[in-house]
Amino acid sequence: MSTPRDYSKLTNELAAEYARHSPKSAALNERALQTMIDGGSHSLRLIKPFPPRLVSARGAYVQDADGHTILDFWQGHYANVLGHNPDVITSALARAFESGFGLQTGFTDELQVQVAEILCKQTGAERVRFTTSGALATMNAIMLARAFTGRELVMKVGGGWHGAQPWGLIGVSFMSGAEPWRAESAGLPDALAREVVVTRYNHPEMLREHFKQHGNRLACFIVEPFMGAGGFMPATGDYLQTARELCNQYGVVLILDEVISGFRFRAGNLGALYGVQPDLTTLAKVIGGGMPVAAVAGRADIMKLCGRDGGNKVRFPGGTYSGHPASLLAAKTLLTYLVEHESEVYPRLAQLGAQTRQAIEDAFAAEGIFARCTGHPNDAVRGSSLAVPQFPYDEKQALLDPDDVNDPAKCDVELRDHLFQLALLLEDVHVVHGGGALSTMHTEQDIARLGEACRRVARRVKKSM
Numbered sequence: 001m002s003t004p005r006d007y008s009k010l011t012n013e014l015a016a017e018y019a020r021h022s023p024k025s026a027a028l029n030e031r032a033l034q035t036m037i038d039g040g041s042h043s044l045r046l047i048k049p050f051p052p053r054l055v056s057a058r059g060a061y062v063q064d065a066d067g068h069t070i071l072d073f074w075q076g077h078y079a080n081v082l083g084h085n086p087d088v089i090t091s092a093l094a095r096a097f098e099s100g101f102g103l104q105t106g107f108t109d110e111l112q113v114q115v116a117e118i119l120c121k122q123t124g125a126e127r128v129r130f131t132t133s134g135a136l137a138t139m140n141a142i143m144l145a146r147a148f149t150g151r152e153l154v155m156k157v158g159g160g161w162h163g164a165q166p167w168g169l170i171g172v173s174f175m176s177g178a179e180p181w182r183a184e185s186a187g188l189p190d191a192l193a194r195e196v197v198v199t200r201y202n203h204p205e206m207l208r209e210h211f212k213q214h215g216n217r218l219a220c221f222i223v224e225p226f227m228g229a230g231g232f233m234p235a236t237g238d239y240l241q242t243a244r245e246l247c248n249q250y251g252v253v254l255i256l257d258e259v260i261s262g263f264r265f266r267a268g269n270l271g272a273l274y275g276v277q278p279d280l281t282t283l284a285k286v287i288g289g290g291m292p293v294a295a296v297a298g299r300a301d302i303m304k305l306c307g308r309d310g311g312n313k314v315r316f317p318g319g320t321y322s323g324h325p326a327s328l329l330a331a332k333t334l335l336t337y338l339v340e341h342e343s344e345v346y347p348r349l350a351q352l353g354a355q356t357r358q359a360i361e362d363a364f365a366a367e368g369i370f371a372r373c374t375g376h377p378n379d380a381v382r383g384s385s386l387a388v389p390q391f392p393y394d395e396k397q398a399l400l401d402p403d404d405v406n407d408p409a410k411c412d413v414e415l416r417d418h419l420f421q422l423a424l425l426l427e428d429v430h431v432v433h434g435g436g437a438l439s440t441m442h443t444e445q446d447i448a449r450l451g452e453a454c455r456r457v458a459r460r461v462k463k464s465m
Contacts, residue, residue, distance in 0.1 A: 002393040004408045007419050010464040014422045015049045021426055024065040028053045044432060047421060052430070057084035059441035062430070071429045071446055073356075073436030078228075078260055078386070079285035081349065082334070083441030089289045092333045093326055102326040111328035116295075118335045119287070122268035124277055125297035129306060129316060130323045134259035134284035135163025137294040138222065140306070140316040141280045142167050145220035145253035147314045148302045153214055155197040155221040155252075159230035159402020162222060162257055162282075171198035174406035201227060201401035202235060204242040215250030220280075222255040225270045226381065229433065230402035232374040232388040234381045240274045247279070253302065259284040259294070263335070264437075265381060267342040274380045289334030291327035345440055350383020352438040352447065357387045359451035360435070367458035370395050373435065374405060388435035389454075391415050415461065423460055427453035 019026050029050035032039035040046045052064040060083055062072045075083070082088065096102040116128040131137055142154055142165075154167045162168035164185075170193050171181045181198045183190065197218070199210045211218070221243060226234045247254040256278040261270040263286040271278055280298035287293055296303070296316070306316035321327075338345060357373035364371035372395075375386040390405050391412035398404055405411050416434035424431055429450060 002409060004414060005412060005465065007414055007461075007464060010460065011419060011422070014419070014426065014460075017426060018422060019049065022050075022052060022064065022066045022068070025053045026050055028065060048418070052425065059083040059086075060439060060443070060446055068428050070425075071449060073438070073450070074430055074432045075437045075439050076290060077285060078264070078437040079288065080290060080437075080439050081264065081286055081338070081345065081385075083439040085290070086441070088337055089330050089333050092329060096326065096329055102329065104321065104324060106320075108323070109325060109328075111325060111332055112323045115293075115328050115331045115335065118332070118339065119283065119295060119297050122335075122339065123262075123281055123283075123297055124269070124272065125281060126300040127303035128295050128297045129303065130318065130328075131294045131296070131316075132292045132319060132321050132324075132327075133163065133294050134257075134282060135165045135168065136319075137259065137282040137284055137296050138162040138168060138255070138257055139165035140314070141255050141282050141296045141298075142220060142222065143314050143316065144280065144296070144302050144305055145255060147305050148253060149219045149251065151217055151219040152195050153197055153217045153219060154195060155199060155210065155214070155218055157201045157223055157227075157230070157402070158198045159201065159406060160222075160224055160227065160257075161229040163259075166192055167196055167222075170196040174402065174408075200403060201230065202233070202239045203401065204236075204239050207239070207242055207246065211246040211250055211252075215246065215252065218250060218252045220253040220255050221247055222257055224257045224259075224261065225274060225276075226261040226265070226384075226386070227402065228260040231390075231399070231405040232386050232433070232435065233400060233405075234376075234378050234384070235274070236378065236400075237274055237380045240271070240276050240380075244276045244278075253279045255280045255282065257282050263287055263338055264385065265383070266346055267335075267338040270381065273382065287331055287335060288327060289330035291330040292321065292324070293327045293331045346383065348440055349385035349438055350377070352442050353383065353385040353387055355444065355447045356435075356438060356450065359447050360387065360389045360454050363451045363454035364389070364391075364458045366455055367462050369458050369462060372399065374399050375435070385438040386436070387438075388433055389416060389420070390434075419461065420457060423457040424453055427456060429453045 029039050038046045054062050056063045062070050119128050158171045169185045182193050197214050200206050256271045262283040284294035304310035306314040371389045373387045375384050377384045420434050
């Protein structure tokens with residue numbers, strides 16, 4: 001255990017340098033603050049002292065208002081496996097708009113059928129319903145599970161992020177020894193926290209104990225097979241298999257939240273690589289091809305509860321923009337491409353991911369700072385295109401769950417989440433949560449550039465220690 005380091009002096013120096021580096025983005029931020037809360041509409045993008053304001057994006061790079069060409073590893077919240085604005089998708093959309101198709105109609109069309117067929121075939125699901133965001137998908141999946149089982153309790157992983165929806169806003173932030181858990185947003189009923197059981201990721205024995213205590217009252221267990229915001233680590237095979245077995249034993253709906261992992265590791269769901277078929281899967285990000293598409297996919301007997309055959313018991317009717325024509329066209333185009341090019345795309349992504357993790361670790365090691373990336377593959381996940389550097393104080397520290405990487409007494413969280421991002425922006429490199437995602441448009445030269453930038457950042461950090 002260690003006391004968090006004080007980086008305030010270095011942070012102030014970097015902020016001042018960044019203001020000089022990006023004066024137009026700084027001015028746009030001041031303007032944005034006059035009409036928007038914190039200057040924007042997605043908190044994670046609104047970094048301090050201000051975010052870069054973009055004017056274009058292509059492949060692995062984005063351009064900001066100050067004329068900087070920035071190497072980007074955020075890639076649309078990890079959605080863009082083919083990079084920003086890939087021709088295969090933009091050309092399809094351009095043709096559609098030119099022919100008079102693509103904007104909202106309020107009708108159904110063949111695209112919804114085609115995309116649903118692809119999702120069912122590639123994930124083993126029986127039915128699909130589309131929506132527009134991962135948060136809506138996870139919320140509706142939980143509602144379906146509660147209605148199907150007639151139970152109220154929801155189990156999730158501490159540190160797991162399932163979107164800004166009621167059951168997802170409990171047990172997200174690291175709170176040492178937190179119990180009982182509480183809702184992490186004002187405006188939610190206090191009683192809601194009593195409906196959520198929070199367990200630990202990759203701890204099968206604790207999972208068994210929680211099922212023993214609460215299994216007969218649990219409606220569902222929602223879990224990411226690859227942890228996203230909680231730290232970028234895959235589930236162990238034992239953990240996910242145990243989850244499936246316990247859900248079967250206690251009649252609990254297993255929901256795999258694959259908002260990040262779906263079509264990121266293969267042309268389908270990640271659960272298949274574990275040999276685990278969930279009852280429901282939530283999908284978003286990658287499947288939209290850069291457009292807002294999300295879905296709940298799963299067993300017909302559960303899914304029917306939001307349809308006429310199930311008496312419309314669950315009010316999951318879809319919003320105005322659910323199944324939007326342009327969005328579904330982008331989805332169909334991308335998913336078809338990934339299925340047809342699976343043998344090329346995913347080995348390439350895995351190779352780039354391995355090179356990225358090695359480059360980051362080597363860069364910091366060269367300056368005497370220990371860094372170990374999460375995002376490495378395991379026995380089930382054959383390759384990974386995700387990487388986040390962690391800075392544990394003890395080189396033997398396990399990095400298996402959010403409690404390992406988000407405890408400031410175990411890891412240098414401030415360096416990973418804030419200082420590293422700001423320092424890299426001065427190198428015209430962009431990351432979030434300390435790292436990010438690779439696309440097929442990244443190159444070995446881009447990885448080398450990242451490594452050199454990390455080494456210069458490490459030198460700055462080393463001087464401040």
